[in-house]
Amino acid sequence: MLPNLAAWLSHRLPSQCLACHRWGPGGPLCPACMQRFAPAPELPRCSGCGQPWPASLWPEPPPPRCGACLRQPPPWQHCHVWVDYGYPWADLIARWKLQQHPALAAHLARWLLSSPRLAQALQQADVLLPLPLSPQRLRERGFNQAAQLTQHWARHFAQHPQGGPHARTDLLLRPQHQRTQRTLGRSARLRNLHGAFTVRSGADLAGLRLLVVDDVITTGATLRAACTALQAAGAQHISVLAVARTP
Numbered sequence: 001m002l003p004n005l006a007a008w009l010s011h012r013l014p015s016q017c018l019a020c021h022r023w024g025p026g027g028p029l030c031p032a033c034m035q036r037f038a039p040a041p042e043l044p045r046c047s048g049c050g051q052p053w054p055a056s057l058w059p060e061p062p063p064p065r066c067g068a069c070l071r072q073p074p075p076w077q078h079c080h081v082w083v084d085y086g087y088p089w090a091d092l093i094a095r096w097k098l099q100q101h102p103a104l105a106a107h108l109a110r111w112l113l114s115s116p117r118l119a120q121a122l123q124q125a126d127v128l129l130p131l132p133l134s135p136q137r138l139r140e141r142g143f144n145q146a147a148q149l150t151q152h153w154a155r156h157f158a159q160h161p162q163g164g165p166h167a168r169t170d171l172l173l174r175p176q177h178q179r180t181q182r183t184l185g186r187s188a189r190l191r192n193l194h195g196a197f198t199v200r201s202g203a204d205l206a207g208l209r210l211l212v213v214d215d216v217i218t219t220g221a222t223l224r225a226a227c228t229a230l231q232a233a234g235a236q237h238i239s240v241l242a243v244a245r246t247p
């Protein structure tokens with residue numbers, strides 16, 4: 001089915017909630033489960049790694065960065081995260097990516113836009129860069145999940161009176177296939193990713209506010225490798241955004 005048609009239908013046909021399995025008015029989660037699980041009020045998070053601050057630290061305004069990010073700053077200015085990677089979001093993301101339900105991207109893209117913090121981060125960017133998949137992974141999956149989100153947001157902001165970012169899939173590239181990161185430890189992940197990302201030659205990134213988009217941050221090693229390649233190519237303003245991060 002065409003992805004746009006699938007998205008259109010999934011907003012309109014009754015569907016079964018992924019969390020409580022009740023039939024509802026359309027959408028992957030029913031309104032009651034959305035209210036229960038969606039992140040509101042929004043958790044304050046470390047601007048370096050996106051980890052939430054412990055509840056005991058708020059409502060005091062927590063410091064912008066955790067100790068680990070102060071000791072070893074990541075190659076980006078700000079890390080924006082919507083939710084912790086857990087129930088029911090982990091199921092939903094797995095269904096989207098691994099069981100090939102690309103229509104779920106439209107729901108996720110809308111949910112993230114409804115967060116004022118994330119909508120602002122998106123609008124303040126000049127260019128959205130979906131984290132690329134290797135050509136082999138792209139063939140296996142059939143779509144790049146991060147590119148689906150950035151396409152949706154670029155379309156959204158194209159109609160916005162104040163404008164917004166463009167999405168580019170031809171700047172940050174991943175020409176070679178790497179072993180899956182899932183089973184590797186931290187140092188093996190970094191070795192595995194060495195040289196994985198390149199930037200299109202001749203790209204002038206210096207003045208652009210770049211926002212690199214991924215679905216899930218696990219250790220952050222992949223985003224680090226991508227952002228280090230962007231820095232080496234002259235990028236000065238890099239932030240990252242993910243739907244979820246492993247707590």
Ligand SMILES: [Zn+2]
Pocket residue numbers: 017018019020021022029030031032033034
């Ligand atoms: Zn439900």
Ligand SMILES: [Zn+2]
Pocket residue numbers: 046047048049050051065066067068069
């Ligand atoms: Zn941190």
